[in-house]
Amino acid sequence: MRYISTRGNSPPRSFEDVLCSGLASDGGLYVPETWPCIERRTITADTRYADAAYEILSRFASGEFAGPELKADIEGAYAAFEVPEVAPLVQIDDNRYLLELFHGPTLAFKDIAMQVLGRLFERALERSKSRATIVAATSGDTGSAAIAALGGLSRIDLFVLHPRNRISEVQRRQMTTARFGNVHNIAIEGTFDDAQNIVKSLFADEEFSANARLAAVNSINFVRIAAQSVYYFTAAARLARPPIFVVPTGNFGDVFAGEAAMRMGLEIERLVVATNANDILCRAIHDGVYSTRAAEPTLSPSMDIQVASNFERALFEASNRDGAWVRGAMAEFAECRRLEIPRTVLVNLRARYEAYRCDDAQTLETIASVYRQTGRLVDPHTAVGVHAADRLDTSPETPLVVLSTADPAKFPESVRSETGIVPPLPPRLSDLYEREEHVTVLPNDREQVRAFIEHRLANV
Numbered sequence: 001m002r003y004i005s006t007r008g009n010s011p012p013r014s015f016e017d018v019l020c021s022g023l024a025s026d027g028g029l030y031v032p033e034t035w036p037c038i039e040r041r042t043i044t045a046d047t048r049y050a051d052a053a054y055e056i057l058s059r060f061a062s063g064e065f066a067g068p069e070l071k072a073d074i075e076g077a078y079a080a081f082e083v084p085e086v087a088p089l090v091q092i093d094d095n096r097y098l099l100e101l102f103h104g105p106t107l108a109f110k111d112i113a114m115q116v117l118g119r120l121f122e123r124a125l126e127r128s129k130s131r132a133t134i135v136a137a138t139s140g141d142t143g144s145a146a147i148a149a150l151g152g153l154s155r156i157d158l159f160v161l162h163p164r165n166r167i168s169e170v171q172r173r174q175m176t177t178a179r180f181g182n183v184h185n186i187a188i189e190g191t192f193d194d195a196q197n198i199v200k201s202l203f204a205d206e207e208f209s210a211n212a213r214l215a216a217v218n219s220i221n222f223v224r225i226a227a228q229s230v231y232y233f234t235a236a237a238r239l240a241r242p243p244i245f246v247v248p249t250g251n252f253g254d255v256f257a258g259e260a261a262m263r264m265g266l267e268i269e270r271l272v273v274a275t276n277a278n279d280i281l282c283r284a285i286h287d288g289v290y291s292t293r294a295a296e297p298t299l300s301p302s303m304d305i306q307v308a309s310n311f312e313r314a315l316f317e318a319s320n321r322d323g324a325w326v327r328g329a330m331a332e333f334a335e336c337r338r339l340e341i342p343r344t345v346l347v348n349l350r351a352r353y354e355a356y357r358c359d360d361a362q363t364l365e366t367i368a369s370v371y372r373q374t375g376r377l378v379d380p381h382t383a384v385g386v387h388a389a390d391r392l393d394t395s396p397e398t399p400l401v402v403l404s405t406a407d408p409a410k411f412p413e414s415v416r417s418e419t420g421i422v423p424p425l426p427p428r429l430s431d432l433y434e435r436e437e438h439v440t441v442l443p444n445d446r447e448q449v450r451a452f453i454e455h456r457l458a459n460v
């Protein structure tokens, strides 16, 4: 399988190249040249999660990792999960389900892909006897998932940038209390988008990028999308009819993994993009205008994003893979912070996606109403999804699956204020509030971040 750029101007690359790099050289994102077809009988209600993941990832890796190696890495990744199903589907109502994606080491869905990615990464570096530097911007959960997956590896240095005071205390402590020599936490005086822009500009700096051997583990890395498509298959296989998936959305990676599943042949009724008050995606799908506004801090900080990198992949597909158009459109967007989506592209997007916005007051009301109606605690990100599900106009036969992306214990303040219950951290994290933190605060300035990284790398 080869991978091409959404901007149509980079040479095709291998799976291993895509795994170990970041953006394509033309600034685009990698997508498979053709989508593999997963036949319906391949993944059934009885298929183990790790086996389903192997079925899908082996198509994307197509021989670049030997079968037993890939299998071992997938088994290793999911052995660390707290429940044997990995991603259990929990029924909460006649036709409603929560797909619980937070049973990994850092209590949010990002572990599901990151645990596999880390193992494959290490294997690839081992093979080429090389090192890599990973620089990642995080709105909270990517950072801790990356640290859990890559901390302590000998061929990788990991720099994680988070927006200072804009993530939850549990999220921050999960990152800053890690005790690995290869992990470096940076708090940026700015928003997530500022941090993401710094990372993007470091990647765009060819000299720095080559010297430091930069690689990405955020959802611009296609391997994450591939790994996340698995739970759409395992969940749908348990239901009698093609479901609607409701996806709490920030960078559009998770919901695009749903589109990937559809393109591999999975029958999905619709994908619902659920955003918080940072609603660029919602406005884009409703109004056909993709335009940024200032990012606003909310109770669901992992979705406090204005520029959704992965939306470019959806635009590429919705334009019938017109790389030249995507290139022009993204250049226009970079310049004007605004893009009018052409009618034909918008029609294709709307054929798959529907979108709803949920503000903080609605998020809290939803946490309260889920608790009242089902006795369950949901975190604020999941609540944004449930709120969208509440507003959908659907037939009662269509199963509605809300992706539950974080453990409520990761966001205890909102949960306590609405239910009176403090969701407990699992025993392995129970001393989180006592552990010592390690973090460097830097201004929103790419040169200072670059100098810091160079300094740390020189002292490895």
Ligand SMILES: *Cc1c(COP(=O)(O)O)cnc(C)c1O
Binding pocket: 108, 109, 110, 140, 141, 142, 219, 248, 249, 250, 251, 252, 253, 254, 255, 302, 303, 381, 405, 406
């Ligand atoms: C990252 C994250 C999201 C958003 O996922 P995207 O792939 O960025 O759209 C939603 N909820 C939680 C808890 C997250 O960590």
